[in-house]
Amino acid sequence: MNLQSKYRNRIFASCCTGLLLAALPLFSAQNTQQKQQALASQSQAAGAPDHEGSGEEKFQQYCSRCHRAPQSISPRIAGTVVRHMRVRASLSAQDERAILRYLSAQ
């Protein structure tokens, strides 16, 4: 009886969590797309290569997932920071270039 109750609670908690997490993106997808389009047009206006996307956008997507951005990054270490993050965050070379371009322009 206890065992059944334990599993029932566990399954209920897992289902609720799954449903909550699965449903939440539906509410944000539309606004996110609008924001992405705005960022993309900004990056095109700034002359960033279209296929690599905006460096700021990549920075927000990959770096800000785990930590806040440092208040300032010395230009002397921008390349080292991004190479470090390429390994830590499993960035592709393309994303690394986009983020480096963004940080170098700050």
Place this chain on the structure above:
Amino acid sequence: MSGCEKILSIHRGAISRAATFLVAVCAVPLFLPAQDTPLISGGVGFLTSTTGGNTTYIPVLSPVLAAPLGNHLLVESRATLLESFFPKGNGQPGYTSASFKGLSYLQLDYLAAPHATIVAGEFLTPFGTYNERLTPIWTSNFESAPLIFSAGTMGTASSVGGMIRGDAVSTPNVSLSYAGYFSASSKNQQFNAERSAGGRASLFFPQPRLEIGGSYGRRLQDTHENFAGIHLWWEPANVPVKFRSEYAHAPHSEGYWIESEFRLTHDADAPGIRGGFAPVIRWQQTFRSSPDPTDGLPSANTRRPDFGLDYHFPHEVRINASYSRQFSSTGDVNIWETGIVYRFLFPTWRGK
């Protein structure tokens, strides 16, 4: 040639090769682009933890070194130095202390291809998300690691061997990242690791900023055991909230944690209270299926809500405070934690 001369000859060769390597390593920075200067980063903090009325005080320093070598290599390391002051116990008044100095990782990264990096040395075991992403003291929302932290991280949370990792596919709609490793058994005090293998793969959808992934690890020494885990992170761009969650299954226990961080504004750099405050909530639960005093997970089924408040001051200073209530058949307990952490980041030398 006598045996002694043979040994000398062998050592002379080894010394010569080591000297050549050192000279080459020292000379590399001279040819690096200006933006590839080696850096020192990390955090320094003062933490307190009160469990069941006993308070522990922990001053801690956690420096990170990253030094590029040429265009394809990177040496990186993170260390932790701390002293913890805790009550003597057994009815004795006063405090005693214990110190810890250790390397979390010391690795050489070779950027072999646009989508693959080869890592050698001591590295953080790539299981789940917490170990690699949230263990730095300047990153984690709570001082204490989740209850399931030791599941899949093979005891020491670090591995000694080789790893290949990267981003297999990267498009505007989805990216697939991966990490696969093999670790040898090492009893060295600074490079302690268990013989194991495993990896992690995750899909990230940039538009909704949703990540889902799975991890697998197999311990290959003593009793061979399997560990599995899944994680789900969602950090919407248009709502100032983050959700992180992880589930791990170990041979004798399993559990999960779900964490939410709220902000009062989209703009994390906004001045004052609006940009600085970040309330955080974490719920965690573990289920014990059979006794195992060595796996690091709670010995009985446990539930624990954590409530925290982080405040980010200007100049990279953060304070955090949290209250947790742990419910278990072995006894319920209150846990209070506070901390102040300063994060630093600077070049190893000043430029012209």
